[in-house]
Amino acid sequence: MSCLRKICIALVVALLFLIPVQAVNAATNADTLKNLFDKVDNQSKWKASSNKPDGYQICYTDSYVMRAYLLMYQSTGDKKYLNSFTSFADSVLARRDNVVGKTDFRGLRLPGWSSNHFDPKQNMHYVMATGMIATPLAQFATVVKSDPALASYNAKANIYLQAARDAVAIHEKPGDSRYIYSDNNWIEDGNAMYLKRPLNMSLAYGSALLAIYEATGDKSYLDRGTKIANYFKQQLTVNPATNGYYWKYFPGHPSYGNVIEDLSHSTLGTEFAYLSYKCGLFNNNDMQRFANTATKTLARSNGSVAERLNGSGTSTQPGKFLHWLWFEPWAPSLLDTSYNIVKNRTSTYPMELIGIAMLNYFNAHGETPDPVDPAPGPGPGEPEPEEPEPPQDTQRPVVKVNAPATGSQLKGTAVFQVSASDNTGVDKLVLGYGPSAKGPWTEFKGTAELKSGSATEGNWELSWDVSGLADGTYYVLARATDAAGNMVFSPAAAYEVKNAVPEPEPEEPEPPQDTQRPVVKVNAPATGSQLKGTAVFQVSASDNTGVDKLVLGYGPSAKGPWTEFKGTAELKSGSATEGNWELSWDVSGLADGTYYVLARATDAAGNMGFSPAAKYEVKNKVENPAPAGNLIQNGDFSAGLQGWxxxxxxxxxxxxxxxxxxxxxxxxxxxxxxxxxxxxxxxxxxxxxxxxxxxxxxxxxxxxxxxxxxxxxxxxxxxxxxxxxxxxxxxxxxxxxxxxxxxxxxxxxxxxxxxxxxxxxxxxxxx
CATH class of the missing domain: 2.60.120.260 (Galactose-binding domain-like)
Structure with a gap:
């Protein structure tokens, strides 16, 4: 079933169930919202800020403006908005690289919009920019082709749709790994697909794929969009306090991996989630959780909006919250909340402009969600469903930890017995442990098994090996989830872990212990040498069983205290029993003065040998920093990296x-x-x-x-x-x-x- 058809069926089902449509406050009628949009719509401003063929300027201005005009047409039926759309779309297509003669970093002239936003020397086609620009172009085609009264726009719709397909194709081929911003290196892991980039970039591209699928019916776009949706699902975390979703900005990144997504970048995820729902990739339970994030975490009672999806910080641009109106069908209060944020606007910016258009759209349409999760509908020629589907399951399971009894002492492996019941059946049961009754929780390894009864009312078991834990108090919590995604937690039970360590009784005497210390000496630079920049230290070390590790340290006196050199010493010649080691020491960041260096060698038995402390004079100050008149500091690098x-x-x-x-x-x-x-x-x-x-x-x-x-x-x-x-x-x-x-x-x-x-x-x- 097409995505548009599903929305129509949802509306019919809503009528059958007599679900009321909640619009914005009666005083804020359609005319008021339309007038608000027209008041802040400043076309000359939008065009002035995006008159260059730069992909980032286009995606952050034209893409939002085009999307806003399309939503306004869908809200009002006024073709002036379609004409405004085509004016901007024609300008966007006229600024493609292959039209203006612009090449990317490989010398290729492609039908997309490259940018040097991150690297002033190299034009790159960024996947996020491509996705943001291509999405409204494809959506225009869907709107035009679904309405015979818009036949006069068909020619432009075909041109825009082909432009969207050509642009996304730039990112389909594997990228050249020599270039860090190629945005073509898609990783496919099972049924998931993603880039090693911030999550919002993959999602922006996914929106374009689903928009093109909706316009063409070409399932190759749906297949790739589905894989991106599957990856997005893997990154979604449920906030148990609100039953809302949140996700991280750049999953897996060494520096940003734990940063929660912010309000601005989340807007790309909200549209992708909504398009995924329309195409059957997310269900009502998912949509309700997104809606819960908007109403229970982001929107605050004082009128402010949180900066991040976990409720932290306060946004300085609360108008971006309006992008969460995609979930208005699951939280009608979003209309009033959003209107109150922007009702006094006399000017705005493109990202907020689309939010005001969304306010018009959802006030006019009053969409209601399907009462059950979307499922594949009838194929071509098959009859439409005559009866509405049953209501969605919203009843939470009941779960309790029965054994071991709370307060018990645990050691070795403990078998936990949990009772769980649900009206439709418990789909999954997991247990976790933490240092307090409020967590944080670490999930038990293994899978809980249903030992007796049934999924609707049964007893489950899962073993917990505590032998590797430090003795102390731990809390255990059980979580039961049913097929509809309803989730419930048991009360936290406290336990005392006490692992007895029996004394070993060796059957045979152990071999004599190695007690011989390594012998170690710093050979170069010679003691008394003057150091600057980076000095290479050469150390000889020997031991009867072999040197296992060698480190060097420096200090202000021959007695320390010692600070260990960064890096790892390498064995350059010889062997572990008698060899020569090297390690570099960058002294460019040290103040000039006297320093002592000491080497320490350790063998496998833990025996340590220390070298005599060697004395050095660090002198980084450049007496003659450069030839007369030279404006480059330390251009001969005699002072290491100073000045650079x-x-x-x-x-x-x-x-x-x-x-x-x-x-x-x-x-x-x-x-x-x-x-x-x-x-x-x-x-x-x-x-x-x-x-x-x-x-x-x-x-x-x-x-x-x-x-x-x-x-x-x-x-x-x-x-x-x-x-x-x-x-x-x-x-x-x-x-x-x-x-x-x-x-x-x-x-x-x-x-x-x-x-x-x-x-x-x-x-x-x-x-």
Missing amino acids: SNKNNSAKISRDSAGNPALTNTSNYDFFQEISLKPGNYKLNARTHAGNSKKAAMIVVVYYYRDGSHSTEYAFKHQHAGRTWESMREMAIKVPSTVVKARVFLTVEPGDNGYHHFDDVTLTAVK
Whole structure:
């Protein structure tokens, strides 16, 4: 059954059940809402802010504006909104890369909208931008083709639909792993599909897939949209206090993996969830949980809106909350809540404009959800259902932990017995434990088994191995869920874990214990040496059974206290019983002065040997930082990385056989020096040595202007002729009066993962 057909059936079923439609407060009628939209709709403002062929500007302005006009037509039937839609859509299509002659980072001219939003040197096709732009283009086709009275718009509908298909196809082929923002590296895990990017980006693309499916009936788009929906379901967490859903911004990311999704980015998830429901991928229970998040977590009684989906923070742009109106059929109060947020608006921004259009749409349509979860309907030629489906199950199960008795002492493996009942049957039962009656809860391993009775009223068992837990008090909680997703928790039961540890009785005497300490010595740099930048320490270590670990530490005196070097010492020659080890120490961040270094070797038996403390003089201060007039600080890297920014630690200090320092970097924009420049002419010089990259060494200069914008003005490249130090061609730079500062980047031309070396970087004014 098509998605549109399901909505129609839902309306019929609602009438049969005499479910009342709740609209906005009577004083806030359709005319009031339409007038509100027209008052804040500023087309000249929208066009002025998106008049460049940049994918990010287009997706954050035109895509929202187009979607708003389409919703307003669906709300009012006024074709002026369709005409406004086509005006913006024609402009969006005229700004595609293949129309304006713009190429992406690979040199390809594609039917999409690339951007250098994240990387000023490379145009990328970002999947989120593609999804946001393609979705309303496809939805226009659905609206036009479903109404014979709109036949005059068919030609444009066909053009827009094909444009949407062409754009999403850019992301169907595997991306080149050399480029970090390719947005084409889809991961398919069973029946799920996603990008290793923030979750909202996959969901924006999923909305476009489902919108194209709705317009064409092509199931290949539904199949991919279904896989993205399956991944989204895996990331949804139920808040037991509200029975609402929340999810994380970037699941699995080392830095952002635990960050709860914010209000702004959640808007891409709300539309995808609604489109998924229309296509049978989410059920009413899911929609009710999304609605609960809107009404019980985000919206507050004082009129403010939470910033994150767990209720934390306060949003400075509460108008974005209106995007949760997609769940109005499951929470009619959202109409009044949303209207109160925007009723006094005299101007707005595109993201809020679509929210005001949604307010018009749901007030006009008064949709009611299906009384049961959506299921496949009749196929072509088959009769429509004559009777409404039965009401949805909303009764929660009843669950209780019966054994062991609360307060019992546990050790080894304890068998838990739980009774659970439900009117339609318990579908799943899990147990969890935590340090208090309020959690946090860790789920038991294994699967609970129904031992007697039935799913509607039965006794379940699950074993819990506590042998690996520290002795102490633990609380156990059971959770029962039925097929409709109704969930209930048992009271938390307290237990005392006490694992007795019997004394071992060896049958045979153990072999003699190794008590010999390793012997360790710091060989280089020689004690008394002066250090700056990065010093390589060489240490000899020996032991009768073998050195298991070697670490170095530094301190202010020969007696410490000691701070361990970062990194892991490597065995460079010899063996664990007698070998030579190396570990680098970056002293560029230390204050000048005297430091002592000590090495510690440990064998497998835990015996430790310490070297005598070696004394060194750290001197990072650059006596002669640069030739006269040089504006680059520490351009010869004699002071390590001082004066330079090194994001993500991408660049490293390397040394030649004579110990001379140089800068080593790959293709990135992480390593740079920021300089305040007066208007005028300058010359830039540097030396470079070939690394393993087949691409050119490159120095990039980016200007930053008073208005906050920036541009890449110079990208000087040097292709190495051999494997020696070579001087780059002197680079002439002109700085206009509008520039407030500049950044000089040392990098490698994009194209592979290799590196090059840089040294003696100077920037001097030309008089």
